[in-house]
Amino acid sequence: MKVAVFSTKPYDKEALRHYDNDEVDLSYFEVPLNIATVHYAQGFGAVSAFVNDDLGEATIERLAEYGIKLIALRCAGFNNVDLAAAAKFGVRIVRVPAYSPYAVAEHTIGLMLALNRKLYKSYNRVREGNFSLNGLLGFDMHDKTVGIIGAGKIGLLVGERLKAFGCEVLVYDPFLCKTCDEQGFKQVTLAQLYAESHIITLHCPLTNQTKNMINEDALDQMRANVMIVNTGRGGLIDTKALIKALKSRKVGYVGLDVYEEEGALFFEDHSNDIILDDKFERLLTFPNVLVTGHQAYFTHEALEHIAETTIQNLIAFKYQRPLDNEIKADLS
Numbered sequence: 001m002k003v004a005v006f007s008t009k010p011y012d013k014e015a016l017r018h019y020d021n022d023e024v025d026l027s028y029f030e031v032p033l034n035i036a037t038v039h040y041a042q043g044f045g046a047v048s049a050f051v052n053d054d055l056g057e058a059t060i061e062r063l064a065e066y067g068i069k070l071i072a073l074r075c076a077g078f079n080n081v082d083l084a085a086a087a088k089f090g091v092r093i094v095r096v097p098a099y100s101p102y103a104v105a106e107h108t109i110g111l112m113l114a115l116n117r118k119l120y121k122s123y124n125r126v127r128e129g130n131f132s133l134n135g136l137l138g139f140d141m142h143d144k145t146v147g148i149i150g151a152g153k154i155g156l157l158v159g160e161r162l163k164a165f166g167c168e169v170l171v172y173d174p175f176l177c178k179t180c181d182e183q184g185f186k187q188v189t190l191a192q193l194y195a196e197s198h199i200i201t202l203h204c205p206l207t208n209q210t211k212n213m214i215n216e217d218a219l220d221q222m223r224a225n226v227m228i229v230n231t232g233r234g235g236l237i238d239t240k241a242l243i244k245a246l247k248s249r250k251v252g253y254v255g256l257d258v259y260e261e262e263g264a265l266f267f268e269d270h271s272n273d274i275i276l277d278d279k280f281e282r283l284l285t286f287p288n289v290l291v292t293g294h295q296a297y298f299t300h301e302a303l304e305h306i307a308e309t310t311i312q313n314l315i316a317f318k319y320q321r322p323l324d325n326e327i328k329a330d331l332s
Contacts (some may be wrong), residue, residue: 001025001318003072004041006033007050009267012074015307023315032263038062046070046317048310051077051294052263057085064089070317074306077233079206083329094313094325098153100302105157107296108201108231111255115227115290116141142166147197149213150204150232151177151187158201159185170197173204194221199229206233216241225252231296234260239279246286254289257296266294 001024005016008028020026026048031037033047034054041047041063049055049071060082063071073081073095086093114120117138125132146162148155151173159169160183169185171177172193180187193200200222204210214228214237228251230237239260245251259265261277275281283289313325 147193155203227253234258
């Protein structure tokens with residue numbers, strides 16, 4: 001089976017080649033998959049796509065016209081996929097439901113520590129021979145209240161690590177978290193989490209219900225000088241409202257590994273370009289904002305798991321086996 005693999009970097013190719021075999025014939029394309037590049041998929045039996053590829057109705061319809069029946073996502077999230085369109089045109093969608101929750105959880109803690117102890121500032125100062133501590137004052141994580149939005153695997157791993165720091169961990173999830181009590185976490189309402197947390201970290205999927213959940217109203221409910229960390233999906237935060245809260249000093253620290261308009265920026269080198277996204281550029285002017293380029297997942301273990309699961313998904317489809325990692329639209 002011939003597969004067109006979009007949005008591939010050298011590290012993606014290297015990982016996939018470790019699990020490549022005679023069952024699938026992979027062709028790599030660096031370009032993202034969208035309506036402008038979908039023509040590259042002609043002549044293939046399936047495509048593989050990544051987190052910022054545009055799998056809206058127009059793209060999926062064109063793929064179906066080319067006879068493609070499977071899209072194999074190399075990520076867990078699928079907010080970029082029109083599942084209703086996939087069902088309409090008979091295209092099946094599979095994903096990698098969990099590759100390395102440890103990687104994302106550890107990166108989340110890293111952002112918290114870097115922001116709190118201003119490691120990025122001190123690194124640059126020392127390299128310039130400046131050993132002054134002015135402006136580098138942090139706080140003890142011990143006894144601080146941390147609110148985790150989303151009680152999935154990553155959120156619970158973050159809570160487990162924060163517990164080791166001596167933090168009080170609050171968790172919000174629309175569903176009952178059976179393991180929260182066992183781990184010493186307190187499941188609370190969203191309003192209580194906003195009001196009591198010194199640090200808020202986002203680990204929920206991006207849906208119609210969660211889009212821009214961190215908005216002006218939510219920010220107004222938070223305590224002053226709150227730290228907000230997002231390693232989930234960029235669309236969870238209303239960037240304009242966040243900038244306003246930073247300017248008013250309501251928000252004291254922001255750590256972002258994702259951004260709501262990241263598709264045009266992330267995973268590429270723009271060091272010689274003029275970035276036209278004014279909101280993103282404004283975020284970078286704040287000394288208390290730390291942005292990484294969607295790298296929370298980026299470990300050897302995660303890349304290997306993504307590659308292995310993607311190949312397994314493709315082989316299962318080829319031999320008409322059950323697709324354990326299939327996602328479908330809720331058409332009820």
